Amino acid sequence: MADEEDALETPLNAALYKPPTLLPIARLKDVLLYTIETYPLTIIVGETGSGKTTQIPQFLYKSGWTADGTSIAITQPRRVAVTTVAARVAHEMGCELGQEVGYSIRFDDVTSEKTRIKFLTDGMLLREILVDPLLKRYSVIMVDEAHERSLSSDILLGLLTKIMKKRHDLRVVVSSATLDAEHFLEFFTADVDEKIHGKKKEEYGYVIGIEGRMHHVDLHYLIEPTPDYLERTVETILEIHTSEPDGDILVFLTGRDEIETTIDMIQDRLGDLDSKFRNIQSLPLYAGLSSDQQMYVFEPAPEKTRKVIISTNIAEASVTIDGIVYVIDCGFVKLRSYDPTSGIERLSIAPISKASAIQRAGRAGRTRPGKCYRLYTEEDYEDLEDVTPPEIQRSNLAPVFLQLFNLGITNVVRFPYVSNPPSKLATRALELLYALGALDDLARITKPLGIRMAELPLEPMLAKALLNATSFNCLSEMLSIAAMMTLQGTTFVLPEGEKKQADSAKRKFAVDEGDHITLFNVYDAFIGPGRKDPKWCRDNYLNFKALEKAVSVRKQLARHLDHLGIQESAFSGSDVRRVGGVSSLELTERIQRCLTTGFFAHAARMKPDGSFTTVDGGTTLWAHPSSLFFHRKADWVIYTEILESKDKIFIRDITSIDKDWLLEYAPEYYKVKKR
DNA sequence: GAGCACTGC
Known part of the structure; x- marks a missing residue:
């Protein structure tokens, strides 16, 4: 998780910052270094706050993995995470950002010849493969947050399996959540052949678990399903507010509309309450807000006031707010999917996965023990899918395919995907690329048009x-x-x-x-x-x-x-x-x-x-x-x-x-x- | 007549 690093942005968290030697990961240093030395692939199952993102690169650097002039790359799905983690690690190592520790994101390359630990977005590393196909400048590549299954990290993992066949010296570290670790291990090791990979299957990959420093979170389920989760949300907020000790509340809803409605409903109900309970500050949080408006959620509420943040999924992984003690989870999320027959994208409200439910609940236990109110029954929870379908199974694949073709992958359908895209999505993407003239009759990328289209960071x-x-x-x-x-x-x-x-x-x-x-x-x-x-x-x-x-x-x-x-x-x-x-x-x-x-x-x-x-x-x-x-x-x-x-x-x-x-x-x- | 979950090159 990038949580500990996101926290850097908010001054409130200064007191929460633990020195690296106290992090759980410090005890595992030798085990980690041994594993990475021995196995081409290491999968790290690290809970929130384990410090894996900031510490592992430093362990590797200090034990000589970059002594020959190579570097360590650590990828993140989001730009904010890249810049904040890089700043934290530079600070811990006592160097200036851009020297030994640097980062690279679109429009902002803060690296130099001295850079040995480099943080970058996974999309950025994909672009680097174009000019350095075997990623020879790196000795270790750590793909962080791989469980999020973003389009570019999935593609990156597929490309890494190919690169690893040709570079037996390369070490890959994949950080993942518990539910996906076995899947990733199987993905990397399924067809390992000693003649090609230089190692036997059982010597190829290893999973290490690192405990985090999360507090306990009490889970509460509904006894009966609710017909109206907005109404139930408002009731739950008021219940917490009138009967539970201090602590801010984070509510997960699906979109702007629901959020604004809920804020209005809270305002309406406050009048019915005893005047001593009217001290609620409700704040919306969704990506469409300007960054100034988003900043309010990080500021402490006025004295003796309970802050209630009503958020979309943005608070699940992208934005971390401290001081949250209560989480209310409606159990739904707005998900984008792509209909390959019509080419229409659809935004629909879908039940979340177990992984999401766990992640949301965890947002209550960052500061001290917390409570999570799931607005669904325990049976409903058991029926949820383990993980959200990865992006690659619900997106327009034309841009991805064009990138793969440009990397010299001639058969994009048989690429090693972490999860295979549905064949209808693949067919539609190929048809579109052909219609645009990026592919010829034999499904080869055209020169110069197709290559040029792939070079531009724009959709085809x-x-x-x-x-x-x-x-x-x-x-x-x-x-x-x-x-x-x-x-x-x-x-x-x-x-x-x-x-x-x-x-x-x-x-x-x-x-x-x-x-x-x-x-x-x-x-x-x-x-x-x-x-x-x-x-x-x-x-x-x-x-x-x-x-x-x-x-x-x-x-x-x-x-x-x-x-x-x-x-x-x-x-x-x-x-x-x-x-x-x-x-x-x-x-x-x-x-x-x-x-x-x-x-x-x-x-x-x-x-x-x-x-x-x-x-x-x-x-x-x-x-x-x-x-x-x-x-x-x-x-x-x-x-x-x-x-x-x-x-x-x-x-x-x-x-x-x-x-x-x-x-x-x-x-x-x-x-x-x-x- | 009335509105977009979230990322990234």
Whole structure:
């Protein structure tokens, strides 16, 4: 877990910090070093607070694993974990960050020639494999939080099994939760052959358990299932508040809607309580909040007030809050899945896994013994799946496959997956890559298009459109649009009660052609003279941090294109909206056409009632309220995002096109698909 | 007419 490191960010936790010598892991130092020396693969089952992430790299470093000039890599699924753990380890070793201890994340490489312990995101290590296929610069690779089963850590593990066959000196350490340890061991050792791997199967991998320093958590179940877990949540909060000793409460719900409703319900009920019990501070926590708003949950509540944090799954692994004594777990989570037949992503509320339930309960025992109230019965708990299906079994695999092809994996279907993706997902991904021209008839990556698409840190449809931009003479504009699209709807802010003002602010950037060119106008205005500042953003209801990120992304994309020999012309870059006349129409049309070359598979037509229908006419889509076409009319459009939520399918980032362009830029795709 | 769980290059 990265818990002990996350804690570094909050001053409250200073008192909780235990010196490394007191951590449970210190006693296991010799065992660990012996195991890693002896076995190519070591699986560490470490409970929260075991110190494995910070201590193991130091043990290895001090016992000479980097003496020959190699390094130790430790991967994390999240950027915050990378930077905070690196800072902690540098501090413990008394060196400056970027010297012996460094880190590398997108846009931020803090390493030097002296760096021997390097923390990085698993996505970043995947990119390194492109330039260093056997990862020769590392003697040990530790994949932390592997039990989270993120897309990139799963792929990384598969690649490591291949690298280990060729590098008998490499040591791999996988950190995992109890429920997955055997699965990982079996995965790495199943086909071990002494001739290839240099070791017998029984000498290949070993599992070590490290106790954590968690406190006991009392579990409470419902006797009868509840028909309404929000109502039950509010009752439970008030019960705890009126009858249990001090201590903050953390509530797990599924989404923003539920969270806001629950906060309102608590507020309503407080009036019914004895006035001495009205000292509750309820705080929402979900990723959509600005970081300022999220910071409130780390601040201590006012004197004699009980803090109640009502959160999404973000508090399960990504955000750690100390001082929590009570956890209320509704038993559900919002999970994204991908329907390979329609290509539509779905966000649905699903029961959590046992692993999640255990993790949530554990959030109550970080500071002192706690209690967890599960709003489901013990029988329901027993019926839960052990673990959440890994991402690779419920995602659009086109981006992953393209990466694998680019790494020289010719048969992506027979890749050593920790868990095999369903064949329908694989087929759909291959079809899409073929339609985009990234694969040829024999399912080989195309040169240069496929390789170039894989080089860009963008999803394949957008990568394709961007790579076509030069031929439409709109590279500068498409770079800005691509950068803005990676912000995924965080560009505009909608403060409660100011929707009208926010809407009219947006209209200043809006154009009839739709959302993409509107995003371009926002970007262009943001980088204009004197405007790159938070106040200008606030006045225009724009998200300053998001726009700053767009600037970084754009720079990185331009660098990638430059490496590919594609240079941004000094002549383009005019404001599409501001410049009048024929030339502006031409530029917008060039952008519209360019987008169509990437997003032709995402075409739809508006019906008289304002809803959309897919090309085959089979599915009704709705413009997301954040799109200009929520209000405006169009005929044919392409969209960049499609997501089903509740009972409607929403499309977002929409641009109007001419129907004929679909046939012009994707003749094969529409010959086959259209009836 | 009315809204997105969470990451990452």
